[in-house]
Amino acid sequence: MYIELYYHTSLILFISGWVGFVIIKTLIEIIPL
């Protein structure tokens, strides 16, 4: 099976920023400051 995934740079920007934000937010909630 062959799958082509078309993407745009803005999509990478959005997803990476979103995932990064979720990770950072999770870390902030987990680690008590």
Added chain:
Amino acid sequence: MIWIYISLPILLWLCLLLPYNLKRSGCVSVLQSVYYAVIPTKKRVQCSLFYLSLLFCLLLLGINQDVVLADETPTPTFYPLYVTQTPSNSDNYNCPDGQPSGFGTVTPNPQWLLHCGQCLTPEPSDYWPTDEPSGTVTPEPTEVPEGFPDDDLPTLRSVASEAYYKDDNPSIIYEIFLEDTEFRSDHDGYYYMQPEAATETVQNIAGYYYAYHEGRGSAYEGFVQSIRVNLGGMVAFGDCTFTWSDDLGNSWEHTLGYGQTQYETIMDWSMVSTFEGEFNYVLEIHYEDTGNRLFSEGCKVDFDYTSRATGDNSENWNTIIWNRGYYQVPQDVGMCAEINGEGEGEELPDDDIFSLPEILVGNMSCFSIGGFNIPLGWLETLFGVSAENIAIPSIEICFVPLIFGSLNLFGLGINMDLIASAMAGILLIRIITRS
């Protein structure tokens, strides 16, 4: 490869687990999430975004399944996603020698003025004074180089055979390649015409040559000598008409259609050895676009000049002096040669006023998740039931970058890539600030 195994669970998590958790927390339907995205509230934004991510993932995973993997080397640049017949900028905006035809009788339309307004020169009259301030010295027009080679002649640029194709350097329009600038008995030239206009004629692309001899005496006078001009290797990408004429009364014309070639077209004429002097020749190439863009466009002709001494191989009668100077007389066949008046020229060949963005796709980067077999031979061994092995085929996944291009509105280019990136950034900031 390792990043694939890291990112795949994240992708699954985004596409499946998060919407599931959100459904538990109140996000019920996809339509509801779309509605929330259109009219967001502080509490609903997170719900809608997660559902939109689900839609996005489904869209991402559902493209082009079961397509045979092309065994091709990826092209190094972006290429159009959908090949369409786009109008080419095939007109030239050269100003004619003098006023464009129709001057004074036709009111130019705005589009013609946009391209060719500089070609209109005011004429002094009783009503409209000339724009030239008094005392202005009009520069003399540049003279066409004549005579024998000297250092003031324009430098010729070499044209490699790659210039034969259009995409190498679109700026190459007229060039001539000469192997040698020294005096020699024969000379090879290469000329390739790549016109900008759909119809264009170039003449006088080379200067003239000169034949002489340093006779050894009267014994050699009277021999019939000859000069051979071999216009070999004519190739036409379009309708090309090659016309040759010179001062000695020789003329020749040949027309080739698209893709046709002709070799060894020899012009051979004789002269007596007492001839000493020079004569001019004109080679005209008339090109007409046939709209075929399969390979290239334009006309190409190879030169091969050779002097011959018939009946005698006298080494002292063998020199043709090739003039390095060349000049071109552009023909006023562009749209500026004639004024397009009001109500005319709606179908301009150059449509740079409005153009839709052209989506380009780049090199794909692929990875494969290897297939594997589930052996079932043990079923027969244990239970006596024969079953074929289960083969899980491998999955080839290719990521293909996209470029949206720019939208051209009335000459104003709007970069769609920049807008998409800005919207992504704004949406990201909105998520961060509202959560």
